[in-house]
Amino acid sequence: MTTSVNTPLKQSMGEQQMRSLSATLAAIAPAFNAAAFLATALDGLEQLSLMERVRRASDAIAAGSLAMDGYEAVLPMLMEAAPRLGGGFLSLVAPDYVSQHGRHAFERSMDALKFFTRFGSSEFAVRTFLRDDTLRALDIMQGWSRDSDAAVRRLACEGCRPRLPWSFRLRMIEQSPELAAPILDHLRADPSLYVRKSVANHLNDVSKTHPAWVLERAALWGLENAHTRWIVRHALRTLLKQGNPQALSVLGAETAPEIVVGKFEVTPGQIILGDTLTLACQLSSTAAEPQRLLIHHRIRYVRQNQATSTKVFKLKEVTLAPGQHLAFERRQQIRDFTTRTHYAGQHQVELIVNGQLVAQSFFDLLR
Structure with a gap:
């Protein structure tokens, strides 16, 4: 689901993709009205965001299928089309259609989402059914967690994440994370990295509101299995x-870390937006026994009102023997994101080891 560096992501759901979807559906079902689809799909398309374009495409399917015999006729058409559409955001359209037009047929629609997820992902669409009837949907998704297909197992976990990006929060699961525990427990040592990432992200979501629950789960699971670890x-x-x-x-x-920091430098000391910093660190163990060290760096970004906001980045996770030395560098580009804008000023950079501040430096950002 990628585009070129200079192309807005929403263009991956542009006019070309809409016409391709329309042609595919018309070839499968002669009763499908391609002209009605395109009239709806292309109206004001340029002003829409990416996910708004996904929704517009599912609305256009509804407009193009008015002459067909309802939801039960449209669904087989979409299922036949799914393998032909390739990956990318176009694969989200059929699940979105199900979420908007199939809520009356709960189990049939959930089964359709299980099918569609193999060709993209139904993670956004399934949340409508979770919101409508959380316990009923979770019961079905527990079965998915035991499926032989990794894409289906991932959907079981990813779909019920409390804070899935680009979607609404699932308040019931956010308040009571134990509702999804049977799914997480079954996937705690899944052989698929695709699934394991989802389990980790789900638990990370929960840790923001129920840290003790996540820590208890980690203790219950143990770390003996490499996948669980x-x-x-x-x-x-x-x-x-x-x-x-x-x-x-x-x-x-x-x-607490038993170390001596020989060097912690951030260069160059002055940069402009888009430049890359180099963080150089040297430290030595002074402990009598091997020690586990989790090393992060924290940047205190200057805000527009000269207050600061912080962001923590992982650097390394190592075990140092007594007297062992460690030296490493990390490069980091300073650029704006949709979630973070940088402002001129002196930005503090701190070295954090096992949760403790052990050294600090800074850089000046010029605008």
Whole structure:
């Protein structure tokens, strides 16, 4: 689901994709009205965001299928089309149509979403059914968590994430994360990295409101299995960046670091937006025993009103033997994002080891 660097992401759902979808559907179902589809799909398309374009396409399917025999006739057409459409955001359209027009046929529509997820993802669409009837949907999704297809198992977990990006929050699961626990428990050692990433992201979502619950789950699962250990490490990333003592303890980094920092430098000292910083660090262990170290750096960004906001980045996770030295560098480009705008001023950079501040530097951003 990528586009070129200079092309807005929403263009991956542009006129060309709409015409391709229309032609595919018309070839499958002669009763489908391609002209009506395009009249709806292309009206004001340029002003729409990416996900608005997905919704517009599903609305256009409804407009083009008025002469067909209802939802039960449209669904087989979409199922036949799904393998022909390729990946990308176009694959989200059929699931979105189901979420908008199939709520009256709960189990039939959930089964359709399971089918469609193999060709893209039904993670956004399934949330409508979770919102309508959380327990009923979760019961079906527990079955998905045992499916032989990794895409279906991932949907079981990703679809019920409390804070899935680009979607609304699932308040019931956000308030009571144990509702999705049977799904998470079954996937805690899944062989697919695609699935494990989803489990970790789901737990990371939960950690923002129920950190103790996530830590209890990690303790219950244990770290003996390599796949489970990977999930737990990534699930705790927000808590680790916050220096949460229990999260550090889970990964064996609960003790204060016994180190000497030989160097912590940020170069160049002055940059303009778009430049790349180099963080150089040298440290040595002064402990009598091997010690586990989780190393992060924290940037205190200057805001427009000269207050600061912080962002923590992971650098390394290592075990140092007594007297062992460690030297490494990390490059980081300073550029604006939709979620963060940079302002001129002196930005503090701090080295954090096992949740503790051990060194600091800075850079000046010129605008």
